[in-house]
C-alpha cells in the first residue's frame with residue numbers, strides 16, 4: 254500500500270506558520286434554521302461564515318492551479334476554440350498545495366459540515382477549483398455529485414466557496430430544491446456537456462431548465478466572499494455561463510460523514526487508494542483524512 258497518499262510538497266516553514274494562524278472555526282455556527290433548510294431543501298447558504306483571512310490566502314493557490322493547468326480548461330473537450338474564455342476545473346489540489354490542504358482539513362468548513370450532516374466525524378473526499386473566466390460561454394450542466402463519488406451513504410455534501418462576488422450573470426450555481434430526497438441515481442457528465450460519462454450507471458439527468466416541475470424549484474443566491482453554500486451530494490445543480498466581465502472563482506470541498514462507505518462505481522476515474530479498499534469499508538484514513546473533530 255502506498256504509505257503517502259498525500260503528494261510530496263517542499264517544506265516551507267513561513268507558509269506553515271501562516272497557515273497555523275488561520276482561524277479553524279467559522280465566524281458563527283450554523284443556526285438551527287440553516288441546518289433545517291439544508292436537510293429539507295438539500296442546499297443552504299451560510300452568509301458570512303468564512304473569516305476573510307481565508308479568502309486572502311486562497312486567491313494565490315487558485316490562480317496557481319488554474320495558471321499551471323492543474324485545473325484543466327474544460328472547453329476544448331467540447332471543441333471550443335483556444336481563445337474561448339475558460340471554464341477551468343480540477344480535483345484533489347489539496348494533495349499538492351499546502352494552503353488548499355489546510356483549507357480542506359483545518360478551516361471552518363469541516364465543523365460547519367459536521368453540524369449540517371449531523372455527523373460526529375467528517376472526512377475529506379476531495380477539493381475542486383472551479384473558475385469561469387469573464388465571458389466564459391460554458392454552462393455547468395446539471396448533475397448530482399454522488400454520481401461522481403465511489404461512495405454509498407447519505408451523509409455526503411459539497412461546500413462551494415466563492416472568491417469573487419457571484420450572481421446569475423457571472424455563473425452562480427443553481428440547485429433543484431428537495432431533489433436530494435428522491436431515490437434516482439443520476440449518471441455523471443463532464444460539466445460542459447449533458448452527455449453522461451460512458452460506462453456509468455443510472456438515469457440521464459433530465460433537462461432541468463426545460464422541465465417546468467424542476468425549473469420552478471430552482472434556488473440560487475447572490476454571494477460574496479465569506480459566504481459558503483453547502484449542498485447535499487444528491488441535490489441536482491448546475492450553473493449558467495459567465496456573462497459578466499468579472500471572474501467567477503470558487504473552491505468546492507466535498508466531505509463525508511459517519512454513514513458513508515466505499516462503493517466502486519463503473520465508468521468513473523479511479524483515485525488514490527481506491528484499489529486498497531472494498532465496497533462497504535468505512536471511509537477514513539489514510540485515503541480520506543479526518544477533518545473533524547480535530548486533535
Ligand SMILES: O=C(O)CCC(=O)C(=O)O
Nearest residue numbers: 383393398411413492505
Ligand atoms: O462551479 C460550478 O459551476 C459547479 C459546481 C459544482 O457542481 C460543485 O461544486 O459540485
